[in-house]
Amino acid sequence: MKLAADLHIHSTLSPCASLEMSPTAIVRRARELSLDVIAVTDHNSVENGFTAAKLAEASGLKVLFGMEAQTREDVHVLCLFEERGQAERFHGRIDALLPDVRNDPDFFGDQVVVDERENIVRHEEKLLLNALDLSIPGLLELAREHGGVCIPAHVEAPPFGLLVNLGMVPAELEGAVMEISCSSRREQVLKAFPCLERHPLISSSDAHYLEDIGRARLVVESSSPSLADLHAALRAGEFRVTYERAHG
Numbered sequence: 001m002k003l004a005a006d007l008h009i010h011s012t013l014s015p016c017a018s019l020e021m022s023p024t025a026i027v028r029r030a031r032e033l034s035l036d037v038i039a040v041t042d043h044n045s046v047e048n049g050f051t052a053a054k055l056a057e058a059s060g061l062k063v064l065f066g067m068e069a070q071t072r073e074d075v076h077v078l079c080l081f082e083e084r085g086q087a088e089r090f091h092g093r094i095d096a097l098l099p100d101v102r103n104d105p106d107f108f109g110d111q112v113v114v115d116e117r118e119n120i121v122r123h124e125e126k127l128l129l130n131a132l133d134l135s136i137p138g139l140l141e142l143a144r145e146h147g148g149v150c151i152p153a154h155v156e157a158p159p160f161g162l163l164v165n166l167g168m169v170p171a172e173l174e175g176a177v178m179e180i181s182c183s184s185r186r187e188q189v190l191k192a193f194p195c196l197e198r199h200p201l202i203s204s205s206d207a208h209y210l211e212d213i214g215r216a217r218l219v220v221e222s223s224s225p226s227l228a229d230l231h232a233a234l235r236a237g238e239f240r241v242t243y244e245r246a247h248g
């Protein structure tokens with residue numbers, strides 16, 4: 001089956017995202033755009049994704065549990081999970097590795113956990129936009145232990161791209177699916193980083209505002225919307241990226 005996916009969306013829990021990005025609004029917008037699969041990927045947290053998944057139940061939309069983790073090397077990596085329990089346990093481990101630094105909402109923005117009715121459940125007080133006490137290999141291992149899939153995010157883009165901060169692909173990620181920023185052109189990225197020729201290169205929206213959801217979408221030829229099948233299809237190159245607006 002052909003599935004339309006956007007695997008990189010921020011919510012009100014990311015200090016840098018708009019407060020319009022409630023799980024309710026994200027799910028509504030994803031349905032309007034006829035997306036089949038989304039992932040809510042806040043910085044170092046899965047929490048609002050749980051609400052989004054609950055809201056999407058019984059609709060045609062599949063919500064994968066996700067997080068955009070920030071490793072010790074200041075590299076952003078999307079971590080995706082099929083099951084709530086896997087994501088919950090992973091989230092618990094990640095939270096213990098996040099430095100105990102308070103968020104300053106006036107400087108970084110609010111970090112808001114929201115329920116299905118768009119009520120504020122709580123403000124996350126720990127600053128989520130921070131590096132974990134965890135290396136890239138450590139994160140890959142931790143995600144794998146919890147049944148997750150890791151996709152390095154916007155690898156060519158400063159300030160948090162893998163190739164910008166590391167200058168190379170570590171052995172553990174040889175051949176892995178990588179995300180390039182949806183505002184970059186694939187050919188130019190390959191020219192700058194020829195080592196990416198050996199990797200399937202996806203793009204998602206990295207939306208921080210509702211209007212950005214789906215601005216890049218993956219059209220994946222997958223046997224089911226499960227994370228395992230989607231990831232297998234991405235690894236096999238069974239996808240294309242389409243852009244909502246004129247590109248580049």
Ligand SMILES: [Zn+2]
Nearest residue numbers: 068076153160
């Ligand atoms: Zn990022």
Ligand SMILES: [Zn+2]
Nearest residue numbers: 008010068206
């Ligand atoms: Zn992001």
